[in-house]
Structures are given as structure tokens and as C-alpha cells.
Amino acid sequence: MFAWLIEHILSNLPSWLWPVVAGAGATTYFLARIVDTFPTIKPYAFFVKPVSFAVMLVGVFMYGGAGITAIYQAQINEMQAKMAAAQTASTDANGNLHTKIVTKTKVIHDVQVVIKERIKEVEKKIDADCKLDPEATKILNDAAKNPLGATK
Amino acid sequence: MKRLLILAVIAMLTACASNKTVVSMQFPGTPDELKTACPDLATVDPTTQKLSDALEVVTANYNQYYLCKDKVDNWLDWYNTQQKIYNSVK
Numbered sequence: 646m647f648a649w650l651i652e653h654i655l656s657n658l659p660s661w662l663w664p665v666v667a668g669a670g671a672t673t674y675f676l677a678r679i680v681d682t683f684p685t686i687k688p689y690a691f692f693v694k695p696v697s698f699a700v701m702l703v704g705v706f707m708y709g710g711a712g713i714t715a716i717y718q719a720q721i722n723e724m725q726a727k728m729a730a731a732q733t734a735s736t737d738a739n740g741n742l743h744t745k746i747v748t749k750t751k752v753i754h755d756v757q758v759v760i761k762e763r764i765k766e767v768e769k770k771i772d773a774d775c776k777l778d779p780e781a782t783k784i785l786n787d788a789a790k791n792p793l794g795a796t797k
Numbered sequence: 798m799k800r801l802l803i804l805a806v807i808a809m810l811t812a813c814a815s816n817k818t819v820v821s822m823q824f825p826g827t828p829d830e831l832k833t834a835c836p837d838l839a840t841v842d843p844t845t846q847k848l849s850d851a852l853e854v855v856t857a858n859y860n861q862y863y864l865c866k867d868k869v870d871n872w873l874d875w876y877n878t879q880q881k882i883y884n885s886v887k
Contacts, residue, residue, distance in 0.1 A: 789838040
């Protein structure tokens with residue numbers, strides 16, 4: 646949560662802020678000598694140099710981070726655009742495949758309906774001429790059974 | 798001054814190393830028709846002596862085979878298409 650908050654805040658800061666911070670730090674660092682010339686603020690001169698140096702370092706560090714983040718962000722955006730296009734293509738391909746499946750399944754079912762009708766037409770003739778031996782049925786059923794067990 | 802510049806460059810590079818990003822692609826979907834397994838073959842009623850009954854079951858099984866073959870063909874079609882789409886994202 647804390648990391649997310651920090652990341653959210655940092656990502657919303659303008660990119661020009663960090664060079665400004667670094668520049669301000671560097672400027673203060675080099676102008677620290679001037680502080681020595683003013684007797685009233687001279688005691689603070691001791692802090693000005695390290696603090697301005699630290700500020701400059703933070704600014705430079707964050708500027709480096711912001712720069713590379715911008716490069717990564719551009720790459721991420723490019724990749725996300727490609728992925729969105731791929732997902733659309735994938736959905737379209739599935740839609741086309743669905744249409745193809747429905748058409749082909751209907752053709753196969755229609756053939757089966759015709760075959761059933763043809764069997765009915767000659768049913769009496771077939772059954773009159775030929776009687777099915779129970780052994781033949783058993784062989785047929787054994788052959789139809791899945792050797793790997795029933796389908797789950 | 799020189800040390801300052803070296804330190805500044807190191808600080809910048811350290812910031813580069815601390816970045817991490819995750820971009821993941823969603824697994825492609827499949828038509829619902831492909832999500833069901835092929836059923837087992839139908840068997841003939843062992844008590845029947847009518848050849849027409851056996852013929853009906855055998856032809857139904859042939860039909861079932863073509864439905865199942867079509868399903869396998871469609872899976873191959875789906876795989877090849879999705880692979881092409883996936884490989885195009887680089």
C-alpha cells in the first residue's frame with residue numbers, strides 16, 4: 646500500500662521537477678560560499694553544503710529514474726497497443742471459427758437425418774431378410790467400448 | 798567537481814536499476830463448442846435381433862466420428878490461428 650502510494654505520487658509529478666531540484670541543489674551548493682560572507686547566517690553555512698548536495702543527488706537520482714521510466718512507459722504503451730490488436734484479432738478469429746463449426750455441425754447432422762430416414766425406408770426389408778445373432782451384437786458392442794474407460 | 802559528476806552519474810544509473818514493469822498477455826478464449834469432450838460410441842441393445850437397430854447405431858457412431866473429427870480439426874485450426882496472432886506480438 647505504502648509502495649503503491651509512493652509510486653502513484655512519483656508517477657504524477659511533472660518530469661521537469663527533478664532537473665529543477667537537482668539544479669537548485671547544485672546552485673545552492675556552489676553559492677554556499679556566499680553564505681560565509683554574511684555573519685548573521687554564517688553558522689548555518691555548515692548545513693547548507695551537505696543539504697544542498699543531498700538535494701542535488703536526490704534530484705539527479707530521480708531524474709535518472711524518471712527518464713528510464715518514460716522509456717519503459719513508451720515501450721509498455723507500444724506493447725499494450727499490440728496486445729489489444731492481438732486480442733481483437735483473437736476474438737475475431739474465434740468468431741469466424743464459431744461460424745464455421747456451426748455450419749459444419751449442421752451439415753453432419755443433416756446427413757445423419759437422411760441416413761436415418763433411409764434406414765426407416767428399408768427397415769422391414771432388412772429385418773425380414775436377416776436376423777441379428779446375439780454374438781454379433783456382443784462383438785459390435787465390445788468394439789464400440791472405449792478401451793481406455795468411459796469418457797469423463 | 799569531478800567526484801561530484803561521477804557521483805551524479807552513479808545516482809542516475811542506480812535509478813535505472815530500480816525500475817521494474819510487468820506486461821502480461823491474456824490467454825486467448827475458445828468457442829464453447831470446442832470445450833466439450835467427445836462422447837463414447839453408442840452400443841446396440843443386446844436383446845435386439847433386428848439388423849436395422851444395429852445399422853442405426855453403427856451409422857450414428859459414424860456420424861459421431863465425423864463430429865469428433867471436426868472438433869479435432871477445429872482445435873488445430875484454433876491453435877494455428879492463435880499461435881500466428883501470438884507470434885505477431887513482439
